[in-house]
Amino acid sequence: MTNLQSAPVIDATTRLLTEHYVFPEVAERLAALLRRRLAEGAYDVADAAELARLVTADLQSVNDDKHLRLKHHTDPVPPKEMDATLASIRRDFDASLGGAPRVELLDGGVAVVELAPMLFPLDWAAEPLTAALTLASRARALIIDLRGNRGGDPDTVAFVCSHLLDERTHLNTMYWRAGDRSEQSWSLPHVPGARFGGTKPLYVLAGENTFSAAEELAYDLQQLGRAVVVGEPTRGGAHPCKGWTVHPHLEATVPTGRAVNPVSGTNWEGVGVRPDVPCPAAESLDRAHALALTRLAD
Template identity: 80%
Template sequence: MTTLTNLQLTPVIDETARLVAEHYVFPEIADKLADLLQRRLAEGAYDVGGAEELARLVTADLQSLNDDKHLRLLFHATPVSPGEGAATLESIRRDFDTSLGGAPRVELLDGGVALLELAPMLFPLDWAAEPLSAALTLVSRASALIVDLRKNLGGDPDSVAFVCSYLFDERTHLNTMYWRDGERTEQSWSLPYVPGARFGGSKPLYVLSSESTFSAAEELAYDLQQLGRAVVVGEPTRGGAHPRKGWTVHPHLEATVPTGRAINPVSGTNWEGTGVQPDVPCAAAESLEQAHALALARLAG
């Protein structure tokens, strides 16, 4: 067990409270949460000794007001670097190397329908562009495509836009990020050029979802659904729509704080708290069979 002395505990909570107060996308809630952490510290609620248990308790408190699943104190079993965002990058690099860059399955199903699984996440684009391009180019000749996001836990919004760029014929406004200061927005568009061949914007497209699908994977499903490009098949997703940053506050602890919120250009809202609602609800285990049947029926018709 990774232990925390009393001398270590107070700086961890102080720094986590400061980061939330200064950066959380909703300032009014940020101040309340910072006060809550300080009050719980004074009450002795965090006197648990272990970093992993502390992370669990602090995360529960951080999510107690509005259930923001991106607002967390994360425990890392291996000590991580102190640089901003370094803890997350270090923890996911091994997953990238063991998942073929986040595209672990490409398969041609009966009837000319391709299956592309993107998991366990949409990795940073500077890592993932090459494997994503290779996989998307490979399925570009299929008559219909099923994108499996059932085991995808999130990732990079730039990688979302990169994947979408293979699934439209023209440049398309996908999403807009609104940042805490209220003065800066950042639009996300599909790219005018992609390496390799596009699947395009007219052939049948289906997205598989589960209760585990989260964050950037939800954005991919939501963007394609709201723009009328894809049919989502499966279960409602987890419901995390706020982009976040991470700061190391202890060699084994990372505070992750959402700094913005996503607004879809079609719906005017996002999937925070509600998840992406499937067009064809079914158990995640049955969704591939369902989507394949839908694709074959549409191709036959």
């Protein structure tokens, strides 16, 4: 990609930053950085994938916001806002039994529900998640495996939490730059199927690949004292984002809000969700199973 082709991508990206990024002051600094790097010839590269790598590194250089990216897509991306992201995650949805690829009963009446690779949009995922969580609701203890979950829909976070609590509960508050407004997220008063409920032992597995909405699920349950998080610290992305096509193979993702937990008053941005029981992620299932058996025996 030549500089002539790079310039429109940088122009579009800087415009999206200044119009939508949840931190306006940071947006101005980043926009100036991208324009300077363009003028210096830093983006005079041969292909879109290399441009995406360079621009993403610059976008994350100020506050290490992992949701702030220029994403490369091998296949051409549709021009409508969010269409590129939705097309990609729909393929993952169809290949993962709707985001609940594993439900298993371990020794001692302990169930495992793996939620991966995403917490898909609720209008897609409500049926498969209800089936998985209802099946597991009869278990004596439950392990939710988020080690391979890279994020998704905050409404789906609330839906899953609703199966794991007994009463309507304030889970999270999202501040949105647009309109300078806040929006609360609560568990639901009713769920289809059966609830696991809010009293039986609950464990959440996490690791370095756990990201975004999956981190919110772990963090919300941890802060409420409802679940024990087992494994490794997560990646640390608490800013929901939108995606805009800025080139036939490039999508700019810009965070438009930030999470504020009602218990901690903050979120997991940059630090990740810290496990209550640290251990290698590969060992976390065995560790959580042992913890559940010990608690059930007590």
